[in-house]
Amino acid sequence: MRVEHNAYVEKVLSVVESIPPGRVMSYGDVAEYVGIGGPRQVGRVMSEYGGGVPWWRVIRTNGSPPACHEREALELLRAEGAALRPDGLRVDMRLARWDGSRAR
Numbered sequence: 001m002r003v004e005h006n007a008y009v010e011k012v013l014s015v016v017e018s019i020p021p022g023r024v025m026s027y028g029d030v031a032e033y034v035g036i037g038g039p040r041q042v043g044r045v046m047s048e049y050g051g052g053v054p055w056w057r058v059i060r061t062n063g064s065p066p067a068c069h070e071r072e073a074l075e076l077l078r079a080e081g082a083a084l085r086p087d088g089l090r091v092d093m094r095l096a097r098w099d100g101s102r103a104r
Contacts, residue, residue: 008036012045015100019057021080023098024091026061033100063090 011034019025027039027046034042046055046066056073059065063085065073070089078084083095 008034008041009045009049012037012042013049013053016046016050016053016055016058018100019054019098021054022077022082022096024057024059024077024082024093024096025098025100026093027058028061029097029100030058059091061093063093065091 012030015025015030015033025033027042030042031038042058046058050058054076056065056069056076059073064070065077074084074089077091083092084090085092
């Protein structure tokens with residue numbers, strides 16, 4: 001099922017574009033910020049329309065990068081200086097999570 005390209009898609013992509021380098025939001029964080037939908041809806045938007053925004057800054061709540069793009073996402077996050085967990089495979093959400101405070 002394709003997500004319709006509408007105001008919701010634009011809101012999600014706008015939030016993702018606002019995430020500063022080295023910072024991240026979870027799929028649920030983005031949904032909460034937008035005020036509608038949930039993590040799955042955000043994931044669907046990112047899957048279908050997220051190629052033109054910094055998609056690697058939207059991750060799972062446990063700090064894991066998007067499935068099938070783990071290596072590329074981690075490389076991009078490292079290059080931006082994102083705080084990673086000691087295993088180097090997940091983002092340290094306590095340090096890197098962005099609350100969107102400057103985007104509103």
